[in-house]
Amino acid sequence: MQRAWHPDHHRSSGRFAHPVAAPHRGLTDLVLRSPSWLRWARRLALASVLALAAGRSQPAVATPSATLTNAWSAAIARPTSPQPTTTAGPLIPVRPAILVEGGRVDASVLVPETAPADLRQALARITLGQIPQPLGQLSLDRRDLERCLGPLAASLALPNRVQIRRRGDLLSVQDVLDRIHQICRQGLTDSEAAELTIDASRLPRSFVLPGPLQSFELEPMSSNRLGLRLFTITAQCDGGVVRQIVQVDVARQIKAARLKRLARRGETLTAADLEEATVTQRTDSGTPLLRFAEAVGRCLTTYKSPGTLLRAGDVSLEACQSANAPTTPSSNPAATAPRNGRAPAAAAWVIKPGDQVEFFVQSGGLSLKVPAKALEGGAIGASIRLLNLQNNRQIIGTVTGEGKVEYGLN
Known part of the structure; x- marks a missing residue:
């Protein structure tokens, strides 16, 4: 029976029980001269090598050192089995550009719909971020994805960066502005439409929609033609109205x-x-301004200073005609009444055509005074035509004094 070899045997004996121990005499000397912890590690490694070389199946003596040596040898000699990993197959690729529908972005958008259902469910519970606006973006690099996914990242082939964009569409501001021009020019002549200007600086560059645009309508909210105008845009798209x-x-x-x-x-x-x-002109209320061609040939109804912009109420074609037309006996009988057998001269008039007068209306104890302009001249007691300066309507009154006319038959 062979004697079992032990690394603690004194080397002076010069005899080794192991058949192949002699060639490793120098290695044994190195082991014996090493520190205690390193010496034990080297002894274990040396014993494993010797046991494999000898082809022994089991130790002859079950000493502690022999047991450790044989266990190490058996571990080395045993065929290795594959260790379980987190991936049961090939890695699932992740696209670098992803399009999503909603604002909340979970990790299930990283994998295709053909991915395993349990993996998609686990990824759906992980929130990557929020995209509040349509056409918004969320950018994540590989390190961010690994931190969010945790152990699940080992199942995915992650790119260096992933761009996630929310689906949407754009409505061009030029299309909206064209509709606004059409509405504002309705009912205007070509010359008036050419004078129209529209300041669209308050409009955004584009209108973001949650889905592809189908159609849109534009409705005015105010009735004014000039000034600040409000409109309502109603866009019908795949994502709703x-x-x-x-x-x-x-x-x-x-x-x-x-x-x-x-x-x-x-x-x-x-x-x-x-x-x-x-x-x-930014307002359509009040008396409109007169254009150059409209003012030429008209007569002024009042004094005007240089630099005054003329309006429709400042001139009157009727006043000019009345001032230039001769006075007939039938139109002003009081002014042509006989005076010492002769018709009175125009110098006897206390009111002349074009004069501004005060028109009085007496009704019981109530007296009303209205500013007016004389279209005809006359003496006291004559009936003349006047122009009411408040509403530009013609009235008839009786001259009672210089610059004063009372109510007559109208």
């Missing part, structure tokens, strides 16, 4: 007539008395 209120500033560039000199009431305006001035 979207409504938004927009505002624009509408104005008109008018070539208005402006006086170049001091003009008296009753004067006929000529082209030499006027000049064109470009005026921006």
